[in-house]
Structure formats: C-alpha cells, structure tokens
Amino acid sequence: MEKTLPPINLGKGETKKLDLAELMKLCKDPGLSVAVIDGYQIAWTKAYGHDRVGRKRRRLTTNTLFQAGSISKPVAATGMLALVQAGKLSLDEDVNVKLKSWKGTGERVYERTEG
Numbered sequence: 001m002e003k004t005l006p007p008i009n010l011g012k013g014e015t016k017k018l019d020l021a022e023l024m025k026l027c028k029d030p031g032l033s034v035a036v037i038d039g040y041q042i043a044w045t046k047a048y049g050h051d052r053v054g055r056k057r058r059r060l061t062t063n064t065l066f067q068a069g070s071i072s073k074p075v076a077a078t079g080m081l082a083l084v085q086a087g088k089l090s091l092d093e094d095v096n097v098k099l100k101s102w103k104g105t106g107e108r109v110y111e112r113t114e115g
Contacts (some may be wrong), residue, residue: 024049031060 005023007015018026031049035042047060058064068075083089089098 020048030057031064033060033062033064033066035062 003019005018005020007017008023009015024030024032029049030052031047033047034045036044045062047062047064050057050059051064080089084091
C-alpha cells in the first residue's frame with residue numbers, strides 16, 4: 001500500500017511517484033488511517049503519523065478516532081444510491097417519510113443542497 005500509490009500531478013505536466021510518507025509531507029498531513037474493505041469486511045488497516053491534539057503529539061493507531069468530516073457526504077450518497085438501486089428509496093421522495101428531522105427530497109440531500 002505505502003509504495004504502490006499512482007504518480008501524482010504536480011502541475012504544468014509534471015508528475016512524480018511518491019510513497020505515502022512523501023505524499024503526507026507534501027500535503028502537510030501529520031497523520032492518517034487507512035482501512036481496506038473487501039466483501040463488506042475490514043481486510044487491512046494501518047495508521048500513519050500522529051495527531052495534532054494540543055501541544056502533545058500522539059502516534060496514531062488503527063483505534064484512533066477521527067471526525068468523519070467531508071468523507072461522510074460521499075459515503076452517505078453511496079449508501080443512498082444503493083437503496084435507490086434496491087428500490088427501497090426514491091430520489092424524488094420527501095426524505096421526511098424516512099427521516100423525520102430532515103427537509104427536502106432525496107435528490108437534494110444527494111446533491112448536498114440540504115442541511
């Protein structure tokens with residue numbers, strides 16, 4: 001995993017092959033955690049680097065909790081589209097039929113135009 005990342009585009013037609021540690025340094029990312037899912041099961045996990053909580057840095061582990069942040073949007077959209085494909089949800093349906101505290105349609109939630 002660490003050594004098999006594809007080359008990245010540095011701009012102006014320049015690409016460079018970096019390993020994960022080099023990519024983290026380039027992106028100024030102090031730490032990250034990776035999980036590979038295979039057949040709905042966690043097949044592999046690894047943590048890299050450290051957190052930035054206060055002045056004390058702690059090494060990350062595979063048990064370190066992260067805020068979901070923006071990754072929750074594509075994950076939720078993927079799950080939602082799986083429900084649409086299975087016929088259990090419609091993008092045109094009022095989401096309040098299923099989710100009582102939301103306003104709008106599934107399509108607007110999918111497009112991230114709803115709160």
